[in-house]
Amino acid sequence: MMSTLTDPRIDYRTLIARAIRILNSRGVMHKSGHVSARDAGDPNTMWINSRKASRSTLTAADVVPVDLRNGERIGEGDEPPSEFHIHRAIFNRRPEVGAIVHSHPEHIVALSIARRPLLPVTVDGAFLGARTPLYDDAGHVDTPELGDAVADALGGANAVVLRGHGVVVIAGNVEHVVTRIILAEENARMQYLAEALGEVHPLGADELDRIAAHTASPKSIRKAWHYEEETARRRGDLDGC
Numbered sequence: 626m627m628s629t630l631t632d633p634r635i636d637y638r639t640l641i642a643r644a645i646r647i648l649n650s651r652g653v654m655h656k657s658g659h660v661s662a663r664d665a666g667d668p669n670t671m672w673i674n675s676r677k678a679s680r681s682t683l684t685a686a687d688v689v690p691v692d693l694r695n696g697e698r699i700g701e702g703d704e705p706p707s708e709f710h711i712h713r714a715i716f717n718r719r720p721e722v723g724a725i726v727h728s729h730p731e732h733i734v735a736l737s738i739a740r741r742p743l744l745p746v747t748v749d750g751a752f753l754g755a756r757t758p759l760y761d762d763a764g765h766v767d768t769p770e771l772g773d774a775v776a777d778a779l780g781g782a783n784a785v786v787l788r789g790h791g792v793v794v795i796a797g798n799v800e801h802v803v804t805r806i807i808l809a810e811e812n813a814r815m816q817y818l819a820e821a822l823g824e825v826h827p828l829g830a831d832e833l834d835r836i837a838a839h840t841a842s843p844k845s846i847r848k849a850w851h852y853e854e855e856t857a858r859r860r861g862d863l864d865g866c
């Protein structure tokens with residue numbers, strides 16, 4: 626088991642490569658999603674998977690550093706993904722954020738196409754809060770200005786849905802953000818099923834904070850990451866990573 630939750634000597638390249646592989650194994654990454662982490666030793670640097678590397682086979686060598694101040698790739702080599710502006714804008718605006726995922730999970734996107742708000746309908750979806758904000762522009766987020774617009778829409782929330790496109794989820798560390806996006810998509814799938822049956826009853830205000838605090842504990846995050854990592858490993862989806 627690889628756990629960096631309490632290890633200050635984090636190997637960001639390996640951690641992000643594993644995060645991408647796990648999310649791809651789970652069906653929530655697809656061909657062009659990305660995971661980033663802020664370097665705890667140098668808060669002006671973020672690590673992110675490269676634009677070109679296949680999300681099904683990428684390794685630590687495919688994770689690149691970017692300077693958060695000017696948006697430049699640090700050193701020579703592959704470029705970051707075209708939508709890295711999402712990550713840069715959020716890291717620059719929210720100092721407590723240590724990791725970000727952007728991808729295109731199908732149930733979250735389907736709800737946005739139907740203009741249904743993503744609601745916290747399950748215990749594991751409590752971290753989403755009463756209503757996940759919507760970024761109401763279906764285009765690619767490939768300029769600094771558009772990155773700022775997504776960060777504006779996110780505000781102080783833990784996730785923002787991009788209409789007809791995908792979702793952005795934030796957390797304090799990579800392990801947490803990986804489990805959060807998986808749970809956000811599972812929550813969306815449950816909402817979709819429940820809406821097909823009838824009236825939906827999301828978690829109440831009195832339930833949200835209490836349940837979210839429990840699922841955000843280091844013990845819960847470690848357990849969830851361990852489950853995801855071992856499941857992907859048994860499928861062979863971490864081979865060579």
Ligand SMILES: [Zn+2]
Binds near residue numbers: 708727728729790791
């Ligand atoms: Zn995208």
